[in-house]
Amino acid sequence: MAHIGEVIESSTERFVAQSYEVNSAPPLGSLVRAQQEGEGITIYGVVTNIETTPLDPSRRPVARGRDAASLADIIKEHPQLMELFRTSFDVAVVGHQRGEQVYQHLPPLPPEVHQLVFQCSADEVATFSHDLGFLPLLLTQHGGPGTEEVLAAFLRRAADAQAAGGDGRQAFLVQAGKRLVPLLRGESVRLATILAKLR
Amino acid sequence: MTSFDSNAQKLPWEEEASTDSEDRALGMVVDGSLSRGLDIKLDTDRSTEDVKVGQYITVQGEQARFYCLVSDILLKTTDTALTSMPPDMSDPLVAQVLRGTGTYGVVHVAPTLTQRVAGNTYEPVKTIPGHYAPAFRASKEEIEAIFGGEDAQHLWIGSPLDMEDTRIRLEIPKLIERSSGVFGKTGTGKTYLTRILMAGILQKRSAVQLIFDMHNEYGWRGTSEGQWGQVKGLKQLYGSQVAVFTLDEASSRARGVSTDGVVQIGYDELEPEDIADLRETLDLSEVQAQAVYVLEKNLGGRSHWFGAFIEKDAEGLKDLAAQTNLHGGALEALQRRLKYLTDRLGFLTPQANGGNAAGQILDYLQREKTVVLEFGKYKDNPLAQVLVANMLSRRIYDRWAGLVDRALGDKAQEPPQLIITLEEAHKFLNSRMAGQTIFGTIAREMRKYKVTLLVVDQRPSAIDPEVLSQIGTKVCCLLDDDNDIRAILSGASGANELRGVLARLESKQQALIFGHAVPMPVVVRTRDYGSPDSYKEFGFVEESEQRQQAERNRQELFGR
Numbered sequence: 001m002a003h004i005g006e007v008i009e010s011s012t013e014r015f016v017a018q019s020y021e022v023n024s025a026p027p028l029g030s031l032v033r034a035q036q037e038g039e040g041i042t043i044y045g046v047v048t049n050i051e052t053t054p055l056d057p058s059r060r061p062v063a064r065g066r067d068a069a070s071l072a073d074i075i076k077e078h079p080q081l082m083e084l085f086r087t088s089f090d091v092a093v094v095g096h097q098r099g100e101q102v103y104q105h106l107p108p109l110p111p112e113v114h115q116l117v118f119q120c121s122a123d124e125v126a127t128f129s130h131d132l133g134f135l136p137l138l139l140t141q142h143g144g145p146g147t148e149e150v151l152a153a154f155l156r157r158a159a160d161a162q163a164a165g166g167d168g169r170q171a172f173l174v175q176a177g178k179r180l181v182p183l184l185r186g187e188s189v190r191l192a193t194i195l196a197k198l199r
Numbered sequence: 200m201t202s203f204d205s206n207a208q209k210l211p212w213e214e215e216a217s218t219d220s221e222d223r224a225l226g227m228v229v230d231g232s233l234s235r236g237l238d239i240k241l242d243t244d245r246s247t248e249d250v251k252v253g254q255y256i257t258v259q260g261e262q263a264r265f266y267c268l269v270s271d272i273l274l275k276t277t278d279t280a281l282t283s284m285p286p287d288m289s290d291p292l293v294a295q296v297l298r299g300t301g302t303y304g305v306v307h308v309a310p311t312l313t314q315r316v317a318g319n320t321y322e323p324v325k326t327i328p329g330h331y332a333p334a335f336r337a338s339k340e341e342i343e344a345i346f347g348g349e350d351a352q353h354l355w356i357g358s359p360l361d362m363e364d365t366r367i368r369l370e371i372p373k374l375i376e377r378s379s380g381v382f383g384k385t386g387t388g389k390t391y392l393t394r395i396l397m398a399g400i401l402q403k404r405s406a407v408q409l410i411f412d413m414h415n416e417y418g419w420r421g422t423s424e425g426q427w428g429q430v431k432g433l434k435q436l437y438g439s440q441v442a443v444f445t446l447d448e449a450s451s452r453a454r455g456v457s458t459d460g461v462v463q464i465g466y467d468e469l470e471p472e473d474i475a476d477l478r479e480t481l482d483l484s485e486v487q488a489q490a491v492y493v494l495e496k497n498l499g500g501r502s503h504w505f506g507a508f509i510e511k512d513a514e515g516l517k518d519l520a521a522q523t524n525l526h527g528g529a530l531e532a533l534q535r536r537l538k539y540l541t542d543r544l545g546f547l548t549p550q551a552n553g554g555n556a557a558g559q560i561l562d563y564l565q566r567e568k569t570v571v572l573e574f575g576k577y578k579d580n581p582l583a584q585v586l587v588a589n590m591l592s593r594r595i596y597d598r599w600a601g602l603v604d605r606a607l608g609d610k611a612q613e614p615p616q617l618i619i620t621l622e623e624a625h626k627f628l629n630s631r632m633a634g635q636t637i638f639g640t641i642a643r644e645m646r647k648y649k650v651t652l653l654v655v656d657q658r659p660s661a662i663d664p665e666v667l668s669q670i671g672t673k674v675c676c677l678l679d680d681d682n683d684i685r686a687i688l689s690g691a692s693g694a695n696e697l698r699g700v701l702a703r704l705e706s707k708q709q710a711l712i713f714g715h716a717v718p719m720p721v722v723v724r725t726r727d728y729g730s731p732d733s734y735k736e737f738g739f740v741e742e743s744e745q746r747q748q749a750e751r752n753r754q755e756l757f758g759r
Contacts, residue, residue, distance in 0.1 A: 170292070177296030178243065181277065188280040188301070195286075195293050 003116035007034055008088065010110040015045065017117040019087040025050040029153025031120040031128060032091055034111040041098045043107050044120070044128055045091035046138060048150045052087040061085075091117075092150070094134040104133030122161040129158035129172075132179045139183055148190065152197035159198075173198050223335040225250065225306070228258055233327050236270060236309040236696055239334045243299025247272050247306075253360050253700045253711070253722035255337035256308050260328030263315045266337065266345065267308035268720055270696035276302050306334075309696035311719035312345065321345060321718055323692075339365040345718050354399035355736075356392075356712070357723030367712075367723045371399075374672050374716035375406045375616055378642050378652040380624075382659045382687055383676025388708050388725065390416050391423060392674055393655050394430070395728050397620065401437050401569060402738045406616040408569040408653075409560070409595070411588050413622045414578050418443040418571040419456040423729050430729040433571060436739045442563050444556065446546045446583065447575020460559055462572065464590070465551035466506035466541075471495045474505075474537070476589040476636050480581050481540065486526065487533045493523050506549055509537055544583050557594050564595070565602075567615045581626055585636075588627060592619060593637045600648045617650045624654040625661035632663075642666040660686040671715030677704040693720070 004026060009016035015034070019025045026032055026047050033042050054061055061084070065074045075081060096107035120128070128134075138151050155176050163169035177195055184191040225245055231237035237258065241247065250256075250272055258265040276282050281301050288294045310324040339362060346368045347353040353368035374396075381396070383389045394417060400406055410417050410433075418441075419432045434441045434457075442459035445451040451458050471491040474481075478488045491504075497519070498504040511519060516534065520527035541547045553559075563570050572591075577583035599614050606612035619641065621627060627638045642652055643666065654670065656662060660682035668690055678684050684701055688694040691713060697720055701711050704722065713720035727733040731741075740748070 170295075173292055174295045177292065178300045181296065181300035185277055186280075188278045188284070188286070191301070192286050192293070195290070195296060198292060199290070 001118055001121060003118050004032075005089070005117045007111050007113050007115045007117060010113050010115075012093065012106050012110045014048075014090060014092050015111055016088050016090055019089065022082045022085045022087050023052055025087050025089045026119045027153075029150050029157055031094075031125050031154070031157070032117050033120055033124070034115045034117045036096070036107060036109050036111050036115070038112070039098075039107065039109055041096045041107055043093055043096045043111050044102075045093045046150060046154050047089050048092045048146070049090040050087065051089075052085055055084055055086055059084075092138060094137050095128065102128060102131070104131055105137070122164055125158055125161035126164065129162065132176055135176070135179050136183055139180075148194045148197065152194050155198055219338070220335060223338060225256065225334045225336060227334060228328055228330060228332045229305070231327060233310075233324070236307055236693075237265075237267060237327060238273075239306045239308060241299065241304040241306060243303070245299070245304065247274065247304035250304075250306050251360055252703050255342060255359055255721075256306065256334050257337045257341060258308075258310070258328045258332050258334045260313075260332050262317075263313040263326075263328075264341075265310045265324065265328055265332075266312040266314070266341070266719060267310045267334075268693075268696065268700065268722075269306055270309050270693075270699045271307035273305040273307060274302065275305050307696075308334075309693040311693065337362075342367070346721070351403055351405075354396070354403060355726055356395060356399070357708075357710070357725040360709075360722055360724065363724070366726075367717075367721055369399075369672070369712070369716040371403055371405045371716075375400065375618055375651060377646060377671030377715050378654065378669055379672040379674070379714075379716070380654040380656070380659070380667075380670045381674045381676075382656055382678060382683070383710070384678055384680070384683075385657050387676035387704075387706055388710070389655055389657070389676055390414075390421070391708070391728060392676065392710060392725055393417075393620065393622075393653070394421065394433075395726060396653065396674075397433060397569075398436060398728070398737045400618065401433060401440055404440075404567075406618050407564050407567045408618045408620060409564055409591065410569070410571045410620040411584070411622060412571050412573050413584055415450070415454065415573050415575065418458075418573050420454070431734060431739070433569065436734060436737055437569070439568075441569045441571060443571045443573060444560060445573040445575055446577055446587065447573070450575030451573055456573070458573070459563075460556060461553070462556040462560075462587070463546050463548050463551040463553065464556065464587075466509070466547070466549050467502040468551065468555060468557060468590075469505040469547075470501055470590075470593075471504070472593060473586060473590050476593075477540070477582065477586055479632050480585045481536050483533070483536065484529070486529050487536075490523075490525050490529060490533055493525060494519075497523050505537070508534065509541065540582060540586075543580070544577070544586070546583075557591055560591060561594060561598055564617060565598070565614055584623065584626060588621065589636055589638070592641060595619070595650060596637055596641060596645065596648070599645070599650050603648045614649060618653050619650065620653040620655065622655045624652075624656040625658050628654065628662045628666045630663045639663065639666055642669050659683050662686070664689070672712070672717070673714045675701055675704075675711045675713075676709065677706050678702075691720075 005017040005019040007015050008018045028047055030047050031044060033044050036043055064078060068074045093106055095104040159169045159172045162172045180191060226239045226241040228237050229240045250269055252269050254269045256267045256269060258267060278301060286293050310327060313322050313324050342359055342365050347370060352371055354371050355366045355368050357367055358365050359367060381389050381393050397408060412418055417432050419434050421430050421432050423430045434443050444460045444462050445458045446462050448461045474491045475488050494508050495501060495504045498507040516530050517527060520530050560570050602614040627636055641650055667686060673687060675687055678701060684698055688697055691697060700722060708725045710725060711722050
């Protein structure tokens with residue numbers, strides 16, 4: 001599978017990657033991976049945020065489509081526009097893989113900057129989410145608003161990946177939900193919010 | 200990247216419990232104390248409805264296995280918000296997720312017995328398993344190992360809850376060496392259970408029984424509230440091992456009972472103690488009760504006084520009063536009461552036909568024949584019950600004590616172990632009478648003379664606590680009066696846990712058994728009595744089958 005972007009900001013807990021195409025990014029809650037060549041490991045992360053911003057922050061874009069019928073018309077009229085923006089996405093690190101072994105904890109080093117970023121296949125998602133040990137990392141690391149959204153989006157995708165070979169979707173979601181209950185002790189409203197988004 | 204084939208690899212949440220012990224796994228110990236009992240948190244896939252009060256649970260400790268009785272079942276949540284703001288349980292995902300995690304079941308159990316891993320012996324509980332020891336529903340094998348196998352020493356009484364194919368057995372030597380009791384409010388199956396105990400003891404030939412059959416239930420035929428309506432009595436099942444005596448020949452004949460003897464009591468057989476025992480029932484004053492002993496001295500001794508006294512006219516009484524220094528009025532009142540007695544009780548006659556019935560019954564017992572004494576029309580007559588039961592029992596006491604003393608420890612010379620079955624026991628063993636009547640003495644000290652009681656009663660609280668405390672094995676059907684429950688459980692270990700079990704018994708065919716003859720308390724669904732199969736289990740052989748067997752035997756012996 002071809003890479004979709006590269007790392008432009010890196011830390012052990014999270015990194016930012018820029019997409020090669022404007023307005024194109026792996027969906028929220030999807031699993032991506034990048035190498036850490038020094039350690040020889042693959043780092044896994046979940047997309048927590050996607051944004052498209054002007055290359056020059058001092059120049060604010062202006063609306064151009066008064067006479068256009070659609071976005072395609074605008075781009076046809078102003079082909080240079082797409083070159084003035086970039087799309088980047090934030091990734092929360094949820095684990096890594098050394099050799100065959102998948103670890104559901106933080107890697108010793110973050111991915112190098114400019115490291116290539118790949119979107120994981122359904123099989124890779126299934127393998128990674130086989131163990132639910134990543135849940136605490138995802139809950140605590142990316143602690144901002146929207147955690148519930150990201151978590152629920154990832155679990156839905158993981159459930160679909162798990163169910164590819166059978167009818168284990170509901171079973172997987174129940175199992176994940178049960179793991180969340182002790183993690184969200186005393187936060188029953190938050191728990192209910194996440195569970196409601198798993199449907 | 201590992202290759203991932205979701206078909207080949209079983210996911211942890213898709214794996215099914217396969218082995219038997221996994222099927223029986225319930226949860227793990229999370230809290231508890233030796234005195235209070237253990238709390239077992241149910242596994243997430245177990246519902247509280249999988250467990251019932253009175254069931255057996257085994258907990259596997261490190262050095263021993265603990266056998267426990269479920270005494271309470273609780274609902275818990277990890278978060279108080281879950282109780283005050285219930286989540287949306289209409290969503291199946293939410294319901295499934297919270298079950299066993301945010302909300303979970305706890306089973307409170309009373310540890311009753313331990314089995315050391317080394318040695319395989321059973322001991323009373325002296326310690327408790329550690330945190331997170333796994334708990335299981337007890338298996339058939341475990342239960343049957345505890346309660347003993349099918350042999351001459353064990354009496355099958357029923358099955359534990361929800362384990363119909365498992366048999367609970369009482370240890371007969373322990374059952375008969377101390378008094379036992381069958382309790383329960385009316386209509387809960389006391390008679391049914393008593394009949395099973397009696398038949399079992401007869402079948403195993405472990406003791407001879409004297410049964411005061413106040414309601415004509417045990418001898419030839421009895422009634423049962425189950426589908427069978429009428430059930431066979433002991434005489435039908437065990438023929439020559441059982442003799443039926445009656446106080447009321449007409450009633451027995453009307454019911455089609457063939458009796459071995461009719462009990463008539465001659466005036467000459469009435470001893471002063473027999474009348475003194477009736478003090479409470481006849482409402483005699485202290486003076487009157489004492490007077491009978493004076494009368495015995497003055498009116499010709501033990502075999503003459505009663506007849507002589509009751510025949511006296513007014514003049515004769517006056518002379519007697521002068522002669523004995525007894526108050527004339529008191530004597531008159533006493534005579535009036537004794538005449539009332541002879542009027543009411545038809546089996547009291549100046550001269551008994553067929554000799555001394557009491558002696559005859561004792562001879563039967565000594566020859567190891569079980570005797571059922573039917574009361575016929577006297578079934579609701581406390582005078583008849585108290586008089587006859589006390590008379591016979593006192594004579595048994597005298598004879599058995601004499602025989603045991605004379606045997607000087609030679610087992611062959613000793614009389615057979617005897618069980619006296621006493622229905623409506625509170626009439627004989629209440630606090631006012633237990634001190635005076637022979638039954639109090641038997642309950643307290645006759646164990647060494649090989650006589651014990653089988654007490655059947657619906658108001659255990661009315662029985663003298665001292666007597667109740669001597670009862671070794673207690674079989675309790677449903678009781679719902681607090682006083683009765685307290686009386687039954689006083690002194691029992693784990694009384695608090697048993698209380699909950701006792702109050703929740705079903706009103707039919709269920710009983711809690713605890714005490715001497717069982718290693719640990721047990722709730723049983725009683726075995727069947729009344730169906731043709733059940734009779735076979737009790738060793739009954741139909742006449743046609745007997746004939747066939749005889750024919751087979753003949754052919755085997757002599758050829759065609």
